[in-house]
Amino acid sequence: MHIQLPYGKGRLEGEIDDQKLQGYLQCPLNNHVYESEAAIVEQSLKQPIGSKTLAELAYGKRHIVIIASDHTRPVPSKIILPAMLSEIEKVSPQAQISILIATGCHRSTTAKELRAKFGDELMQRLTIHIHDSESDQMADLGILPSGAPCLINQLAVEADLLLAEGFIEPHFFAGYSGGRKSVLPGIAAKNCVLHNHCAALIDSPFSRAGLLKGNPIHLDMKVAARKANLAFIVNVVLDEQQRIIASFAGDAVMAHERGCAYAAKRCGLPPIMSDLVITSNNGYPLDQNLYQSVKGLSTAAETCCKSGVIIMACQCADGIGGDAFFNMFAQCETVQKLYDKILSVPAAQTVSDQWQAQILARILIDHQVIMISDLDDEVIKKMHMIPAHTLNEAVQLADKCRGIKSITVIPEGVSVFIQK
CATH class of the missing domain: 3.90.226.30 (LarA, C-terminal domain)
Incomplete structure (x- = not known):
């Protein structure tokens, strides 16, 4: 065969x-009737989950930060970000919008990788900062449930409005990607990430793909996102060809959980x-x-x-x-x-x-x-x-x-x- x-x-x-x-x-996400990827994202923005619309949140804001994934993730930022920017700019055209690349503890994303991710037009429009978990200024937001120090990039914490794009798929110890992971590990200090990824938490039987309830790593991440005031997310689900087949926008917890439930029905398979x-x-x-x-x-x-x-x-x-x-x-x-x-x-x-x-x-x-x-x-x-x-x-x-x-x-x- x-x-x-x-x-x-x-x-x-x-x-x-x-x-x-x-x-x-094989994930049945691939058996899908396709429509416009941009339309899928735009529709999710019109019907946010557990939140005001992005335009309502952005009204009057002067400094807005959007957390974007790095080079190791297939997030279609060329489709997601224009839809988000359109919502922001129609109510706050003078707002300063910064993109913060969530590298976690990965290497820095290169200029070539940024251009491939965003395209020339967005690269010219956007102010982009690549998170460095060791040298960036961090805000101390207290202690997480695991005992880890909650140290988050100062640029994000000082924003009038903190947003994130991302995608949802099973994650081998955080349960699922997306949502709160944009903050921790995405824009957290190295020692915060290390503590969250400690041996005891990794060893937990709940730190597995497809599990959020009882997952201690997920709990830390969710609390960190709340402490950082992550106000709104746009998370998509992709097929095997990395095309958007669903989008979930709104509250950082509720929209993410809705997206995880969608993925669970399609990605969870019997052995x-x-x-x-x-x-x-x-x-x-x-x-x-x-x-x-x-x-x-x-x-x-x-x-x-x-x-x-x-x-x-x-x-x-x-x-x-x-x-x-x-x-x-x-x-x-x-x-x-x-x-x-x-x-x-x-x-x-x-x-x-x-x-x-x-x-x-x-x-x-x-x-x-x-x-x-x-x-x-x-x-x-x-x-x-x-x-x-x-x-x-x-x-x-x-x-x-x-x-x-x-x-x-x-x-x-x-x-x-x-x-x-």
Whole structure:
């Protein structure tokens, strides 16, 4: 049977034994009757959820900040922002509007990436500031439920009106992306992010994809957004080709929860347990580095038999995605010892990339991972995974590892979550 997986900006193709195939886990968002993406966003702005309209909120405001996603997220800002700006400018044409790029602890977004995200016209119209979690001025907004210090970018806190764009999909420990994540980790200080992503919170059984109730990481994020006075959001849901199929505008909590409920009905799928699970990290921009691949891997692990094999297709054109992340694995004696060491780290001593290493180690303890990427083989081996360069090669390696009798395919591992 011929299969295809997203890989970078293209596709990875190969064959599997159809007699071993147990099934596909694919988000039904892709079976959609399309209408104008701009019209979908504009309609959501006309009918905000739990809030006054954006025009009513913006009336008379002089300094407005819109939090926008960074280069690692496929948010269609070229469509969302013009609709938001139109609502603002018709009531407050003299308002100073700043775009704050929510990098969290990621690297800075480049000028080329900004231009690709916003386009020439918006780049000329907008004042853009790229959040730096270590050097920007931060406002101290108190303590979060986890005990983390709530330190948020001063530019956002001083705004007359704080807004955010974003998108909603399952998130492997925050439940879902979007909404409050624009603030934490998006524009938070590094030590605030580190504390929120500590080992104890990551280890919670509620810190999983598709879960908001009882999720301690989500709770911190929601409180941080409230403390920062995030007044209004526009969050969209995308299909596999990154086209807008739904938009939710309004109150930062209520609109986000409505969007999550919409996504849950379409992205939550029952497990199809197999010896081998084949998946991807959704292609560009989500598969730019090895660090991000843990998201798709966490989905695959939920439907892979213990001691089974996972094949992950993640191009990694931008490399590993974090030296600390790589070094934790390259320098550890065994993955189990690394995992135990991370679990013993107090919240206040959390280090960069620890959470990603914790989740990957948790996966590697129970599963062998074969990584198809553009990275050097030795890098993959030092990460305690098996390198491969084609899908057919990866399937052959999986059979050697375990004698595969059953296969589940998840074409876009980041877009779905496993309901148990």
